[in-house]
Amino acid sequence: MTTVCVGRRRRGEMVVTRLPDNIKLTPDRNLDFVNHSPSGFEIGYRGSGPAQLACGLLLDYYDDTQVAREHYIAFRNRVISQLKCDGPAACWHLTGEEIDATMATITDDVVALPDGGEPSPSLPENWRTVTRPDRRVFQRADCDHYIVLGDGTDGWLAVLCSQGDRAYPAPLASRTVSDDGDVERAIRDLADESNGLIEPQEGEC
The missing domain is CATH 3.30.457 (Copper Amine Oxidase; Chain A, domain 1)
Structure with a gap:
């Protein structure tokens, strides 16, 4: 079954849900090793909120802390910074296939910190x-x-x-x-x- 992450604004907050499980993603799971934006996720630019979302999405999808830690900055720069909440539905969608396709292009684009050490x-x-x-x-x-x-x-x-x-x-x-x-x-x-x-x-x- 295809995994789809959907994001929309609710009272100004970026709410992200993984379908078809209908599970809400929050920064809590990855704050112990990536603490950019404990207050929440964001999209559309190269900043703290998008960095936290990039790490959260990769950790949730791959369930691998090293993959998330190694690649979340590149994933933020290439994907999360480009997302927008516009159109009639005022939300964005990101499928598992799109995540895999992007990750296949950035496997050599690793940030300076490959592991917790x-x-x-x-x-x-x-x-x-x-x-x-x-x-x-x-x-x-x-x-x-x-x-x-x-x-x-x-x-x-x-x-x-x-x-x-x-x-x-x-x-x-x-x-x-x-x-x-x-x-x-x-x-x-x-x-x-x-x-x-x-x-x-x-x-x-």
């Missing part, structure tokens, strides 16, 4: 080390901050970033470390700086 003994408890073949990445477990370590002009460059409601990550702070410098200390400093900007949520770490 593993706890790191050298970082605060709300940070995780993320496995990447090309660079070292550290991710906050309770918000969308992450640290990327790569080659700089004169050594190492560690950058604290935030995805937020942007199509591309925004740098928040950085540290340049010489080849013989203390790279781990620079990463810890950036993690502490992030924790100072946004306090860890109770129960998340």
Whole structure:
């Protein structure tokens, strides 16, 4: 039986229902690993509400947290940002076949954070080390901050970033470390700086 997600506005709120089960989708299921818009879903632009909806739809359809986490930004940019509530029915429809077709085109378009990572003994408890073949990445477990370590002009460059409601990550702070410098200390400093900007949520770490 074909899966169809239908969205419509009800008293200003974007209400999303999965048919034929007639199940209402909410941000609650995916807020523990993607917390862009706890107040609800949105469509039609590249922002927080559409990001939360993209993650929610992928998680509901595939029932796979890694797939949702890896691809929700690309899915938001390509699909959710283009949805509109217009026409006589004032609603939008998205079928399972359309989701599959889109995902087949973005399997290589993965955001910087492919998984939740593993706890790191050298970082605060709300940070995780993320496995990447090309660079070292550290991710906050309770918000969308992450640290990327790569080659700089004169050594190492560690950058604290935030995805937020942007199509591309925004740098928040950085540290340049010489080849013989203390790279781990620079990463810890950036993690502490992030924790100072946004306090860890109770129960998340």
